[in-house]
Amino acid sequence: xxxxxxxxxxxxxxxxxxxxxxxxxxxxxxxxxxxxxxxxxxxxxxxxxxxxxxxxxxxxxxxxxxxxxxxxxxxxxxxxxxxxxxxxxxxxxxxxxxxxxxxxxxxxxxxxxxxxxxxxxxxxxxxxxxxxxxxxxxxxxxxxxxxxxxxxxxxxxxxxxxxxxxxxxxxxxxxxxxxxxxxxxxxxxxxxx
Numbered sequence: 001x002x003x004x005x006x007x008x009x010x011x012x013x014x015x016x017x018x019x020x021x022x023x024x025x026x027x028x029x030x031x032x033x034x035x036x037x038x039x040x041x042x043x044x045x046x047x048x049x050x051x052x053x054x055x056x057x058x059x060x061x062x063x064x065x066x067x068x069x070x071x072x073x074x075x076x077x078x079x080x081x082x083x084x085x086x087x088x089x090x091x092x093x094x095x096x097x098x099x100x101x102x103x104x105x106x107x108x109x110x111x112x113x114x115x116x117x118x119x120x121x122x123x124x125x126x127x128x129x130x131x132x133x134x135x136x137x138x139x140x141x142x143x144x145x146x147x148x149x150x151x152x153x154x155x156x157x158x159x160x161x162x163x164x165x166x167x168x169x170x171x172x173x174x175x176x177x178x179x180x181x182x183x184x185x186x187x188x189x190x191x192x193x
Contacts, residue, residue, distance in 0.1 A: 001086070002093030004079050008071060011098045014187055018047070018057035023176055030060070031070045032101055038077075043069040074101065081105045082135040088144065089152050098187055099163055106133035107166070115158040116142050125149060156189075164188045 015032035026034030033041055043066055053059045060066060078100045079085075079093075087093040092112075099108035110133040117128040126142045146155060167184045171177050 001088060002084055002090045004075055004084055004097075006090060007079065007084065007094040007097040008074060010094055011074075011101050014098070014183070015101070018060055023179065025177075030066075033070065033073060038073070041069075041073055043073070078105055082109055083140060086140055089147055091152060091156060092143065092147075095156055095159055099159070102184070102187055103163070103166065105135075109133045109135045109139065111159045111162040111166075112143070113139055114162060115155055116146055118158060119146060119150060119155060160188045 012031065016029075018028075018030050020028040025036075027036040029035065030043060030047055033043065035041075035044055038044075046063060046066060046069070047057075047060060050056050050059050050063070074097075079097055082093075082096050082100065082105060084093045084097060087096070096108050096112060099111060110131050112135075113129040113131040113133070116126075116139070117131065120126050120128065120142070126145045129139060129142055164185065167181065167188070171181060
């Protein structure tokens with residue numbers, strides 16, 4: 001079964017510390033947690049308590065409770081939403097997790113569903129999935145059927161192509177987001193890890 005700790009460590013290598021970039025649509029973020037989208041996260045109270053410190057935001061790196069709060073948030077809000085503990089192949093769960101953190105669980109699951117339907121050998125492995133972005137019993141069963149008969153590397157490649165195309169389309173619509181291209185594309189891996 002997939003390991004949350006491994007997925008979390010890998011994804012956190014892409015996430016910075018405290019950032020408040022006015023051109024980032026997420027706005028103020030800490031370790032990738034955007035206040036705009038997660039205003040009730042318990043860590044914001046702790047961060048706000050240090051705001052008047054002369055060494056803010058560096059002081060946050062010394063805060064002993066924040067790392068646990070960040071990890072708990074990611075497990076509950078991302079990993080558990082796509083049943084990460086139920087996925088057999090760690091690389092698939094890691095890909096779903098990293099994409100979910102960067103683009104949202106709904107979009108990450110949708111990429112998986114589209115990929116599985118494209119690779120289901122014209123319905124001979126399982127019926128096409130509705131690409132609704134909801135990870136449920138049918139998506140899990142289809143993933144398990146696929147993994148028994150076909151290459152996980154190919155599935156990951158298709159998922160990453162969809163992710164890369166999303167970045168390209170997003171930047172074409174909002175050219176000011178191009179400044180994030182290099183960071184985003186480090187998350188797209190088309191080869192074996």
